[in-house]
Amino acid sequence: MNSKDQDIPSGVLEDFEIISTPLDLPIADLIERVPLLTSEQLAEVYSQVDRIEMFCKAIRERVANDLGAGLPIPGFKLVTTPPGGLEWSDVATVEELLKSFRLKQEQMYSYTVITPEQAEKLIKESSPRRWPKVEALITRADGKPAVAPETDPRPALTINPVNDFDDVSDDALASDLI
Structure with missing residues (x-):
């Protein structure tokens, strides 16, 4: 620990070391492993998604702030996004101008x-x-399904994939022909 690190509580340093330690697997490999997770593993990871997203948001903000302050972040730079949509700078002046052109109301307004x-x-x-x-x-429009913890007071959706498919058995097909 150097003198600069002495002002930082040890728990914070340990957390940072865990975060800053390179992953054993590249992120792409982690993503490919998602289908292999058991239900219990999936539940454990999913319970931490909000924290992971907060971490990612904090990283994005920090990188943007550092770059905005002129600090280098290797491999990244600030760029200008495409310009926004066109807008009138003064609607009242535009209305008067368009009226002076003798435009009809239906031509001037939507x-x-x-x-x-x-x-x-x-x-x-x-x-x-x-x-x-x-x-x-x-x-x-009907509400869309959303994932919620079991403690959520809303009733759970009943999903029965068997009812989502047409019967294509030979008997069913034969009865359609009769």
Whole structure:
């Protein structure tokens, strides 16, 4: 331990040594081993995914900050991303200019129908008899499956892959022909 390291608690140094020690296997080999994990191993690794992602985010931020401060990070550099989309610098001035060109309203503006939430605020209380007609035209996409710990209060999805396939047995095919 050098004099610079004496100010750092030993636990932090040990953690850093573990992180900074080269892996025995390249990352690509680790990724290829994921299908070979047992359910128990997969559960253990998955329980740490948030911490791994926080670590990766901290590394990204540190590298970006160091490069932004002019410090070298071997093998990496700061670059400029592609420019953003075009925007008006002053919408009111643009409107006046386009009007001076004698453009029609439909040429100057893009119109869209209000959202279901906006329609609800506008119609539900002020015109309760009309609301059911509007509500009948509102749809909502189903929620997507998400992984959650067993302690999550939401009910677990029942997955039965047998029901996801058509019966292609000879008997089933023969009954289709009759």
